[in-house]
Amino acid sequence: MTLDKVRKGQIIKITGIPDEVIRARAIRFGISEGSVVACREVVPAGPVVIVKNKQEIAIGRSLSRSIMVEPYQK
Numbered sequence: 138m139t140l141d142k143v144r145k146g147q148i149i150k151i152t153g154i155p156d157e158v159i160r161a162r163a164i165r166f167g168i169s170e171g172s173v174v175a176c177r178e179v180v181p182a183g184p185v186v187i188v189k190n191k192q193e194i195a196i197g198r199s200l201s202r203s204i205m206v207e208p209y210q211k
Contacts, residue, residue: 140185140201143176150174153205163204166194173209 143149151172154160163169167189177193178186184195196204 138206140187140196140204140206141179141198143179143185143206145176145179147176148173148209149176149206150209151204152207155203155205159200159203162200166196167192168194168196168204 140149140151151163151168151170151174154163154170160169168174168187172189174187174189176185177188180186182198184197185201186193186195188194
């Protein structure tokens with residue numbers, strides 16, 4: 138599934154970022170493949186807010202539609 142489909146409170150693992158341009162944008166946020174993040178909020182028709190290392194990051198819908206994730210299993 139993609140990042141824009143996650144629910145509030147869900148813990149997810151980033152599994153795929155499709156191309157170099159999007160990967161570079163995600164790395165600027167501190168996100169890379171294999172990162173485990175929590176979904177803080179999903180704003181209707183707005184960004185997906187995730188938390189990584191106590192830092193909240195708002196990712197726009199267009200970018201979040203390109204980031205592949207899976208539910209995190211410890």
